Amino acid sequence: MIKIFGYVRESTMQQAMFGYNIEEQKRVIEDYCKYHYSDYKLEVFEERGKSARSLNRPELKSLLETVKKAKADKVVFHSLDRLTRDIKDLYMLIEFFDKNKIELVSVMESLDLSTAIGRSHVFNSGVYAQLESERTSERTIRALKQAVLEGKYPFSTPPIGYERVDKRLVPTQDKEQLDLVQYIFSSVASNEYTLEDLQHEIRIRFGKKVSDNRLRKILKEKLYIGTMEYRGIVVENFCEGIVDPVIFNRASKNHAFRKQSKKNLVYVFKNIVRCTNCDVPMVQTSGTGYKNKRYTYYMCPVCGRRASQEKMIEKKNAQLQKITNLYFQDEEGYSEKKKEISHLRKRQRKLIEEQKKHELDEDIFYELYINLDDEINLLQKGIDGIKKNNKLFENLSPVFQKDIVHKYIQNVEIRFNNRTYGINIIQKDM
Ligand SMILES: [Zn+2]
Numbered sequence: 378m379i380k381i382f383g384y385v386r387e388s389t390m391q392q393a394m395f396g397y398n399i400e401e402q403k404r405v406i407e408d409y410c411k412y413h414y415s416d417y418k419l420e421v422f423e424e425r426g427k428s429a430r431s432l433n434r435p436e437l438k439s440l441l442e443t444v445k446k447a448k449a450d451k452v453v454f455h456s457l458d459r460l461t462r463d464i465k466d467l468y469m470l471i472e473f474f475d476k477n478k479i480e481l482v483s484v485m486e487s488l489d490l491s492t493a494i495g496r497s498h499v500f501n502s503g504v505y506a507q508l509e510s511e512r513t514s515e516r517t518i519r520a521l522k523q524a525v526l527e528g529k530y531p532f533s534t535p536p537i538g539y540e541r542v543d544k545r546l547v548p549t550q551d552k553e554q555l556d557l558v559q560y561i562f563s564s565v566a567s568n569e570y571t572l573e574d575l576q577h578e579i580r581i582r583f584g585k586k587v588s589d590n591r592l593r594k595i596l597k598e599k600l601y602i603g604t605m606e607y608r609g610i611v612v613e614n615f616c617e618g619i620v621d622p623v624i625f626n627r628a629s630k631n632h633a634f635r636k637q638s639k640k641n642l643v644y645v646f647k648n649i650v651r652c653t654n655c656d657v658p659m660v661q662t663s664g665t666g667y668k669n670k671r672y673t674y675y676m677c678p679v680c681g682r683r684a685s686q687e688k689m690i691e692k693k694n695a696q697l698q699k700i701t702n703l704y705f706q707d708e709e710g711y712s713e714k715k716k717e718i719s720h721l722r723k724r725q726r727k728l729i730e731e732q733k734k735h736e737l738d739e740d741i742f743y744e745l746y747i748n749l750d751d752e753i754n755l756l757q758k759g760i761d762g763i764k765k766n767n768k769l770f771e772n773l774s775p776v777f778q779k780d781i782v783h784k785y786i787q788n789v790e791i792r793f794n795n796r797t798y799g800i801n802i803i804q805k806d807m
Pocket residue numbers: 652653654655656677678679680681682
């Protein structure tokens with residue numbers, strides 16, 4: 378007998394606004410099983426009111442635990458967007474099922490994600506591009522804004538320290554949570570702690586691990602002083618504040634706890650990097666290294682190997698410098714000047730021939746020839762100036778680098794070997 382597990386999900390908002398509810402999804406999964414197998418046992422996990430943005434969903438978690446323990450044969454779900462909308466999360470899930478030798482099937486897209494072909498199809502077909510673009514539709518955003526204006530908190534997980542009661546946000550009854558939030562703010566406001574110190578203190582006092590990101594998110598959360606902000610909408614006195622506004626402001630001025638946001642990371646080779654081993658586009662990803670320095674990577678969603686942007690620039694510096702020179706030369710009319718010079722030289726040669734055939738008066742010949750010489754020299758000076766102005770690719774801002782790269786480069790191909798990788802930059806035909 379085949380052991381099959383199903384997973385269905387609806388987020389409250391989505392279910393009301395767009396198609397598939399849980400029953401419909403279940404029916405699709407049951408039909409699939411009936412059609413393909415005669416002897417099977419199906420158990421379906423139902424997730425309600427959760428979004429696909431994060432993997433932090435109770436039913437999904439218990440599905441993962443159960444299938445592992447039960448040594449399931451298959452996990453079937455309705456469509457990819459029920460499982461996750463994040464390509465990196467999907468990659469992680471696929472890896473998990475692979476490791477546990479469980480087949481993963483998406484009925485609507487008729488994909489068997491346990492096969493290389495199925496996977497490569499997902500990552501190549503644009504299915505994901507579509508999911509990403511649908512992340513939050515205009516319609517959903519409008520509905521959420523409306524709810525916020527009406528004083529309702531339309532999101533499923535309120536910030537720590539709050540609870541949702543009748544769709545409104547109220548301070549939690551859990552005194553320890555309140556203490557924790559207030560402790561964080563007053564510690565940061567006091568300027569006496571580093572981030573690591575504070576995390577350590579929180580572990581000791583509250584027995585909780587709070588990640589860097591979480592801490593920063595808490596410190597930015599204006600709901601703690603009663604103000605709700607959502608996509609440009611600001612509602613004061615939205616809820617009861619639980620942090621003193623003076624302390625809140627002092628804490629938010631503590632630079633040690635600020636950090637450059639994700640937005641500051643620039644993917645210089647965005648959307649043009651391919652893994653040639655798997656023949657799929659690589660995805661942008663980031664990581665945090667020593668001293669919280671943030672790194673940008675390109676990761677192959679199929680084989681999972683990554684290449685850091687910094688390394689890539691270092692390895693291909695010579696070629697990148699060449700296109701940088703091209704870029705600045707084009708900007709200041711380098712190639713037009715070159716063309717003009719060769720045109721003028723041609724005219725000089727013609728003059729010499731005419732002179733040889735005694736068709737030109739000698740004085741006129743010299744006059745014309747020297748005029749052309751002067752024009753050429755002027756142009757040449759311009760060209761020399763441009764060459765002197767060449768800028769180093771590595772010193773340009775990432776945004777500038779990205780512009781240059783996308784103007785001249787068609788594709789960046791990465792081929793992974795055992796321990797390292799080779800890069801081949803294919804320039805556009807221009
Ligand atoms: Zn690959």
